[in-house]
Amino acid sequence: MPTALSLREGALISFLIICVSARFHYDAKTTEFQDDEGRAIGAALEMASRSTCALVLFNDGTQSSGSVAKIIHQARPPWGVGVFHIPLHGEAEPNQSQFTQVVAEARKMRISSRCVSVVVASRSAAFLSRFAAASLRDRLLVWETRLLLVTQLDPAVLQALFRDHWNFAMMNTAALNLEERHGERSKNGPQVVRVGAWTPEHGLFVRQRQSVFPDKYSNFHGARVNVTALPWPPNWEEETLTYSPDGARVTRYSGTDYFAMETLAQVFNFSINLIPTKDFVEVTNKVEERTAFLTGLTYAIIPKRLERHDFILAYDFFYSTFSMATPSLEPRWQNLFRPLSPQVWAAVVSSLLVAFVAVRLVCRVTEGNTVTTSHEFQELFKILLGQDLDQRFARTLAGRVVFGAWLVFALVIGSAYRGNLTASLTLPVLPSRPETLREIVEAADGICMPPYGEDWKRSLLASDYELYRRLGELLYIVPSSDKALHLASEQNFAAMANRRYLDYIIALNFTEASGRSKLYVGKDNFYITPAGFPIPHDAPYKPKFQKYIFAFAEVSSNISRELRVYSGGGDARDSSCTASSNKNVNVRGDDEFVQGLYVKWRKDMVEEARKRSLKKHRAERSGKESEKEDEEASRALTLTLMQGPFLILAFGWA
Structure with a gap:
């Protein structure tokens, strides 16, 4: 009796192989599908296809037109069918350029159709491998697209194909393997389990609580999911803590984006595995290479980045602005x-x-x-x-x-003069400073950004707006954001970044004990862009993640500084959001009304940064040194400020 087998990777990714094996009288010299084989294919296709979907069929040219017609007849696609032949030339591997052209045409059909089921029929592992590479590169498949592979390979070879190709492992994929042998069960990685059976008398039937096309991304079963991120306050912060007496060092993460990742991990039952990266360019490169599931930092969605990777639909906005040194009063x-x-x-x-x-x-x-x-x-x-x-x-x-x-x-002139002089010396008005994009372009010697600014530079130089092109010409790439801010504080340079980041980092590192900031943030938001988490193109888990991110980003509640969210009867967690499938989430707190937990997290992070900065300054001041600094910070008029009257007096004596 033929059996249907499902290949499932335990805990992280699950994908499915239906392995139909029977006592088929198969002749190795023929490539035609036998009657029982055709009926098995038809049963699988009937389960794979849907009533509102078109059918796209790829084959390697070894099947005759009769075999192809038999597959189409068994599937009975209600919204049309597209057949693509990519012929094999003897034992040679298929031409990759042919795959590129054919897959591009199939993608047009997928985009123009409501939904599509894709069938790939080939007994060649090289053909299937080339198809997997081409469909990934040219973005043929999305999660709603069901892919059925019809082949006849050794189970070990078939399992290797699924293990080595992202599209086969991650997408909504099943394989119909016309082979009598069964694959070995593996403790690590993919495992073969029995989900059903097929017989000529009863057709294909699946066991209870099993599915040929399961929902893979509702539960990750405690797996470690690769995520990339680097410290970027207030979105992501790292703090290394040392516990005595054993001296163990533990890294504690915080920040708005980290809280978002922590929420997703709790909802989908996975743990975050942070991949080491050296800079923000490599952070997104790991996503583009599909080494990481997603980036745990929100990035601005700009055209140049969309060419390389996708984003979880924007739920936030980046207000790009600049920061320069605060003008100081020089005694003259x-x-x-x-x-x-x-x-x-x-x-x-x-x-x-x-x-x-x-x-x-x-x-x-x-x-x-x-x-x-x-x-x-x-x-x-x-x-x-x-x-x-x-x-x-x-x-x-x-x-x-x-x-x-x-x-x-x-009397009138003298009174007005003395009053204004006293006010200007005790409450000085700072000199004018650049506040708008045009002013910063005219005043600054250059504008600095860390390595990820290369995308911004290319986008600005390609803009039709002359002022943006001028901004792109002034843009310099420096090794880090700290370097950009220090250049801005010491020279006539501006640091370009997200307004929230600038507000946070200035409050933390560039604020004096008196409360005066060494840097200021411009009033003009010269670039407002939607922002989201980078993920690979056509990532099948995007809809699931997106749904829950919007859930906590848009919630409105009365919440306190210490946020405690109770979900599903679990324990309370401080400064984080615990979510579950339960729709009733109780939020307890004071009378502070905030639109969205994400906004609440950001406000708490900035407020905490201000407190830490003031605490740091106070710790550095003690005893007489503290009193001396207080005297220097007073607004008493100095001899330098009052040099004018003494010069006039000396002139009178002369």
Whole structure:
């Protein structure tokens, strides 16, 4: 009796092989499907196909048109069929360029159809291997596409094909192997289990709680899933803790994206296996190579990246902006003139000259030549500085009118000047600084980004917007984000990054004990992009992961600083979200209303960074050193700030 066997990888990935073996009277010289074989193929195809799907059939040309017609007749595709022949030339391997052309045409059919079932019929392992490579490279398959391999290979060879090719192992794939022998059971890796049987009398039947096309990604059965990430606060942070007395070192992870990965791990029953990477470029390269299931960091979704890998549908946005050194006040003697604008100073000088002419005319009439010109000018200047008035000039009505008006003028101007001078010295206004994209392009000598900025540079240079192209020309790639921020704090450079990252890292590493930040973040968001977790193209687990990420990203609840989420009757976990298939999730806390757990996590991370920074500064200050720093941090006027009055005094003495 023919048997149907299922190949399932224990705990991490499960895929299926239906192995039909019977006492077929098979002639090795013929490639035609026998009657029983055709009926077995038809039963498997009937289970593989769906009522709303088209059928795509690949074969190596060794089957006659009658065999192909028999397969189509057994499947009875309701929405059409596409047949693609890729002939084998003797014992030679099939031409890869032919595969590329044929698979590209089949992909067009898959995109234009509601759903597609793909059947590959070949007894050649080389043909199946080339098909697997071409279908992966040209993105033929998605999870909704059911793939059925019809072949006749040694079970060990067939298992090796599934083990070596990502599309066969990960996608919704089954194989119909027309072979009498059975594969060995393996303790590690794929294991063969019996799921059903086929007989000429009863056809194909499957045991209870078994499926030819199971849902592989609802439960990972405690497997270790490869994930890539690097420290990028507040999304992902690493902290190494040492426990005494044994001195054991443990790495503790935190951050908004880590909490998201932890939530997925709890929902789908897997543990995170963090793959070591040297930079952010290698982080996504591991996903592109399919070494990692996904990247545990949200990346901006830009066209150049979409060419290499896919993303879990964006649920967040990156507000790309820049950071530069905060302008500082340099003590200068010119600060003495800043309380009044140049126009006011010009008006004061003009008024002084007009008043001098009026006083000169009055004195010439009343005093004759007894009062010199310098004496008249000195008297006006004395009043302007708030000094006394010589009574000789107030003997006549004209003199009293002129000097009375000048006294009122000097009182108003002097009061305004002294008030503005005091305010500008005690509460200084910082110099103007670049805030918009156009200003930063004109003011900065360069803009720095870590290695992942190569994608940004290419996208900006290819932009139709002239300002973006200019930004791409100024963009320099530096070894790390820390290097970019230190260049921005020490030179006339700007560091370009996500606004949330800049807010966090400035609060943590570039904030002084007085609360003043060495760096500032520009007001202009010059590039707003959706962001998501990078995953391989057409990853079959994308819909499952995406569903639960949206669930915790969009939840709105009254939550406290210490977030505790109870799910399915389990224990509470601090600072993380525990989810399950149970839809009733109770969130307890205070009266802080937040849209989404993701936003809550980010706010908590930034607040924690500020506290850690202040705690660090306070720990460094103790005793007299602390008092000295407090005195230096006071806003008392220094001799350098007050050099203007002393210079004027010295000028008067001279």
